[in-house]
Amino acid sequence: EAQVTQNPRYLITVTGKKLTVTCSQNMNHEYMSWYRQDPGLGLRQIYYSMNVEVTDKGDVPEGYKVSRKEKRNFPLILESPSPNQTSLYFCASSDRGPQETQYFGPGTRLLVL
Amino acid sequence: GQQLNQSPQSMFIQEGEDVSMNCTSSSIFNTWLWYKQDPGEGPVLLIALYKAGELTSNGRLTAQFGITRKDSFLNISASIPSDVGIYFCAGLPFGNQFYFGTGTSLTVIP
Numbered sequence: 551e552a553q554v555t556q557n558p559r560y561l562i563t564v565t566g567k568k569l570t571v572t573c574s575q576n577m578n579h580e581y582m583s584w585y586r587q588d589p590g591l592g593l594r595q596i597y598y599s600m601n602v603e604v605t606d607k608g609d610v611p612e613g614y615k616v617s618r619k620e621k622r623n624f625p626l627i628l629e630s631p632s633p634n635q636t637s638l639y640f641c642a643s644s645d646r647g648p649q650e651t652q653y654f655g656p657g658t659r660l661l662v663l
Numbered sequence: 664g665q666q667l668n669q670s671p672q673s674m675f676i677q678e679g680e681d682v683s684m685n686c687t688s689s690s691i692f693n694t695w696l697w698y699k700q701d702p703g704e705g706p707v708l709l710i711a712l713y714k715a716g717e718l719t720s721n722g723r724l725t726a727q728f729g730i731t732r733k734d735s736f737l738n739i740s741a742s743i744p745s746d747v748g749i750y751f752c753a754g755l756p757f758g759n760q761f762y763f764g765t766g767t768s769l770t771v772i773p
Contacts, residue, residue, distance in 0.1 A: 554705075591765060593706070595762070595763075613691055
């Protein structure tokens, strides 16, 4: 089954404790992206990747890192999480770019205390 | 960054009514898309628009790419209960950064 998977689905952590949210797709897509969703603000793009080893900042990259060492994986790293990073995070992928259908993962709900 | 303003913020309608929502941006967009998000799920693409003035339908949904390239509209005809959800406009200005609107929450009353 074609899908985007994210882990973990739920995470409670404390300020400053490094964490990684994994994202994997099995559709051989070139484009992958991370978004955060906050009430009243819609989804905002954090980072995106047009292909392996190519990553770029989205609208709200501060406090986040990403890497794209393999085509299928695009982990999101919070080196020192802060409470303002409490949010619902979505990973998405598409064949060649965001102008095409993006397939979203199930979301990761993060609470930073 | 870019701001995409959607209106209305929420709608409560009777089953069978038509729905209209729109999205405006502060700058020109190259591509407009409309997504729907069901509770607890990620967004799903409904319609994509690639040219100014383009009018595209997907079943009971019709969307238009505004002539000014700074707005887009989504209409839903004869609403049904499964239309409930949050509708997001989204788009690409020139470049690869991608932006979502603030969302329109739709409630359909049977």
